[in-house]
Amino acid sequence: MSDERALAPGARIGIVGGGQLGRMLALAAARLGLSCHVYTSGEGEPAIEVAAKATVAPYDDESALARFAAGVDVVTYEFENIPAATAEFLNKIKPVRPSPRVLALTQDRLVEKDFVSGLGIGVAAYARVDDPGALARAVARIGRPSILKTRRFGYDGKGQTLLKEGSDLAVSFRSLGGQLSILEGFVPFKAEVSVVAARGLDGEFLAWDVGENVHDNHILDTTTVPAHIPEDLARRAADMTKRIAEALDYVGVLAVEMFVVDGPDGLGLLVNEIAPRVHNSGHWTLDGAVTSQFEQHIRAVCGFPLGATRAHGPVVMRNLIGDDIDSWRDLLRQRGACLHIYGKSEARPGRKMGHVTFLKT
Amino acid sequence: MSDERALAPGARIGIVGGGQLGRMLALAAARLGLSCHVYTSGEGEPAIEVAAKATVAPYDDESALARFAAGVDVVTYEFENIPAATAEFLNKIKPVRPSPRVLALTQDRLVEKDFVSGLGIGVAAYARVDDPGALARAVARIGRPSILKTRRFGYDGKGQTLLKEGSDLAVSFRSLGGQLSILEGFVPFKAEVSVVAARGLDGEFLAWDVGENVHDNHILDTTTVPAHIPEDLARRAADMTKRIAEALDYVGVLAVEMFVVDGPDGLGLLVNEIAPRVHNSGHWTLDGAVTSQFEQHIRAVCGFPLGATRAHGPVVMRNLIGDDIDSWRDLLRQRGACLHIYGKSEARPGRKMGHVTFLKT
Numbered sequence A, B: 001m002s003d004e005r006a007l008a009p010g011a012r013i014g015i016v017g018g019g020q021l022g023r024m025l026a027l028a029a030a031r032l033g034l035s036c037h038v039y040t041s042g043e044g045e046p047a048i049e050v051a052a053k054a055t056v057a058p059y060d061d062e063s064a065l066a067r068f069a070a071g072v073d074v075v076t077y078e079f080e081n082i083p084a085a086t087a088e089f090l091n092k093i094k095p096v097r098p099s100p101r102v103l104a105l106t107q108d109r110l111v112e113k114d115f116v117s118g119l120g121i122g123v124a125a126y127a128r129v130d131d132p133g134a135l136a137r138a139v140a141r142i143g144r145p146s147i148l149k150t151r152r153f154g155y156d157g158k159g160q161t162l163l164k165e166g167s168d169l170a171v172s173f174r175s176l177g178g179q180l181s182i183l184e185g186f187v188p189f190k191a192e193v194s195v196v197a198a199r200g201l202d203g204e205f206l207a208w209d210v211g212e213n214v215h216d217n218h219i220l221d222t223t224t225v226p227a228h229i230p231e232d233l234a235r236r237a238a239d240m241t242k243r244i245a246e247a248l249d250y251v252g253v254l255a256v257e258m259f260v261v262d263g264p265d266g267l268g269l270l271v272n273e274i275a276p277r278v279h280n281s282g283h284w285t286l287d288g289a290v291t292s293q294f295e296q297h298i299r300a301v302c303g304f305p306l307g308a309t310r311a312h313g314p315v316v317m318r319n320l321i322g323d324d325i326d327s328w329r330d331l332l333r334q335r336g337a338c339l340h341i342y343g344k345s346e347a348r349p350g351r352k353m354g355h356v357t358f359l360k361t
Helices: A020-031 A062-070 A084-091 A100-106 A109-118 A132-142 A169-175 A231-247 A293-302 A322-333 B020-031 B062-070 B084-091 B100-106 B109-118 B132-142 B169-175 B231-247 B293-302 B322-333
Strands: A012-016 A035-040 A053-056 A074-077 A126-129 A146-150 A160-163 A181-185 A191-199 A205-207 A211-216 A219-225 A252-263 A266-275 A315-321 A337-341 A352-359 B012-016 B035-040 B053-056 B074-077 B126-129 B146-150 B160-163 B181-185 B191-199 B205-207 B211-216 B219-225 B252-263 B266-275 B315-321 B337-341 B352-359
Touching (some): A012 A293, A020 B020, A020 B337, A062 A084, A074 A084, A074 A293, A132 A169, A205 A231, A231 A252, A231 A266, A322 A337, A322 A352, B012 B020, B012 B293, B020 B035, B062 B084, B074 B293, B084 B100, B132 B146, B132 B169, B191 B231, B231 B266, B252 B293
Parallel strands (some): A035 A053, B035 B053
Antiparallel strands (some): A126 A181, A146 A181, A191 A211, B146 B160, B191 B205, B191 B211, B191 B252, B219 B315
16 A cells, blocks of 8 residues: 555655765665755755755745755755754645654753653653752752753753752853753663664654664764663663654654663663654664665655664674774774765864774674 | 875765766765766766766767866776777876776677686687678587677677577678677576676775576576575686786776586686676675675775675575566565665666665575
């Protein structure tokens, strides 16, 4: 049965955002005989030169957005910080997948936490913080160490600050610019894991093996697959991700980051964050699984059947941050190392320049 | 030790030819942070829209060729029927890899056969045929059935005709347009196999597992890897390919097609054809091996170290010819089927529209 909303090879995918995720999405789309039109606000971004077409314009340029949407068959996005109004605007012209509702929900940490805990899924203790008074009350309830985060536009450790015993709360609040925030209890986790999964237009759900993530200075350093967690915990992690995807009527690839914690009944899971897009912790699928997260996302948003998520074997993915990229030649020399370079001209500190996946034999 | 002829990420690769092989080369180059400039004589070809830049111009347009070469760091090609003069011209401006000499040699079946047999490697009985008289003498020596082939510009069964008992030789010769030709003895082969391999700028040589090919109406239908041949025969096939690559001082991916035959000392191999480029029988490496033939070719022509050729497991690759492509949705539904669609607008009979690789578990 073919869904009338489903596309066919030859269709044109609109991708909002021009970074490495957009680049890898465009490369995956090309394998399936699809063309991409990238819409981004920045010149020279990595996705531009592998796409059939690109528009460089502000995210609130309604005439550029309207032309973009008119020329494509479906719109998706490669990062979640595009303005919700942009997604809403595009969605009036062509289907935006995942939906603007998903985008709005995951753009606000408080709304996301309320949503996840509303599903009966565990999250860290959290409290709404609109002003310094609310912060004092939140600290009284949640204690310290805890983390004050802006509700919106945080990533890779930006827009957050750790509250220790003795931290001046007013200073901490001001350090985030006095924005609407959320206080989260510090989780003494045993491991950080993520489930990368896809839900098709027909509701089909498939997850890859759970990955175990190590961050360095708030930026993902390595993902090891499979995660070193018991089988039943991995199954629960995938089940939680499926419930989240279904509750969102999600279409596309999503990633759910979780903490593995000691609980009263043994190991438990707390959801930390939902990323409504392909995710850095799923990059290993390009070389280590039958279907990559990028192809799967394209399949899902086009209404195609999903592909097999089976891994070829255990893998470790390592990000190449800043001048890590200088080791490219040594990495190419390592047998079983699959190197990806994003084509960014300048290797600034903290900038994701590429990644390498080590396939174990 | 870095070779001074070696490039680095950020370099620009010139690809002559705009078909699906060029498309897959450009996609592989993008993974490594390289840009591609495609030069092709035909509008709307598959490689154009995935390349950073494209020039559509005749292959003898020296000013377009000169501009193309000036803007890239290395030139390679995706099909062997580009005029040798084009390759020579480009090579005066930027390195062409594999070399124009390789191109000239493999463009002429007679020169290629002389070269291979000169290495002491077996080939089918063959004879030079410049005119009908020479054809009569060749048939007297080689017998029938045998195959009359034009020396130049044949592919997928084009430019050849089978000589049976009773065929009119003059008619056969005229049917190929009276071109300089070669008569080849018909080989009662037990199997057709090919070795796809790469040689780096530093002389490093790596082959993938031998593939077993089945043709349908002279067009490759399936490649099964590994081929159903004894281990020692597979090793000999790889060794022959290595000797050929070394004798050519080859840089890049090449494919050597061979017949498996019964010989006086058991199974033997006769070389049928050398393809100085990525090859249809190596398409399975995109999904079934650590490094694809496309990435390997890019690595080699850039002077990068070669990648591991290990297969993830047994595979079967099937070409999608003409309206085979209409089954795309069913193929996407098959778990373990990796589908590639080349983005050609019209599914003409005999036209390669895509391929699918079945990964066996």
